[in-house]
Amino acid sequence: MPKKGRFVIWGNKEYKIVNENTNNILIMTSDADAINSGFIDKYGSGVYTKWIEKEEISECYSIYPLALYKGNKFDVQENEKDGKFNLGTGHEEIAQELGFKAVDKYYFIKWVPKNEVEIIEERKVLSLD
Incomplete structure (x- = not known):
């Protein structure tokens, strides 16, 4: 996860x-x-x-995970099942091109096998002041 x-x-x-x-x-x-x-x-x-x-x-x-899939970056949800990650995006054109399904008007998801995805971490230094 x-x-x-x-x-x-x-x-x-x-x-x-x-x-x-x-x-x-x-x-x-x-x-x-x-x-x-x-x-x-x-x-x-x-x-x-x-x-x-x-x-x-x-x-x-802070750490925010992203998934590299088919040359694009996607949100990756914390839930996994059956060896797949749940990817999401708000980019309609990319979503349609890659077979994502709409879950609301502006967001699309797709379950993708883990071996087709590279997970990267976006890290941002935070100040606690």
Whole structure:
């Protein structure tokens, strides 16, 4: 599944941002060993979280996954099934040319086998000020 969302580097590891306030960020991981670094599994779900101070992070960025398919870039949804990615676009001409189906007036989707798609990550540096 492609990675999507806002992330920080804390203690030389990447963590997803769950929440933030003026001075702190709530980060999460599914790594049970994170308990040794003060993370807690508040709901017994296998998701470990910890509040850290913004000054403790070394990087902050967003990741938006894109799919390269037939020479074009498309949105790639987080859901996968039967070895396929769900691709989407708002470009009607390209969508019609490649057999995408309309899901509303201005957006088109198509399920495409994973082996026909290259996933790339668009990263954008974020400021937490």
